[in-house]
Amino acid sequence: MSLQEQFAQAQAESKNLPERPDNMTLLKMYALFKQGSSGDATGERPGMTDFVNRAKFDAWAALAGTSQDEAMQQYVDLVEELKG
Structure with missing residues (x-):
């Protein structure tokens, strides 16, 4: 299975985790x-008043320079870990 396929599968599986992550x-x-x-x-x-979207943007911006393949693999690994 290609990394792209694993990434898509992990995305689908992330919606059915045993418990909601923190x-x-x-x-x-x-x-x-x-x-x-x-x-x-x-x-x-x-802006400062949009706390949720600002936190999401900052978390994404912190990964600047990470290759898309590396990010996909880390996402797949994280979902696998959360599945238990």
Whole structure:
């Protein structure tokens, strides 16, 4: 199975985890997914009053320079770990 296929499968499986991950893990999953699917963060950083989207953007931006393949693999590994 290709990395792209594993990434897509992990994305599907992430919706059916045995228990909901904590917020920091969810942020990490979001950032790895965005980095793996879109590359480095783009666009404007959300304003100070938009806490959730600002945190998501910052988590994604922190991965700048990580290759899409590396981010996809880390995402797949994280979902596998969370599945138990």
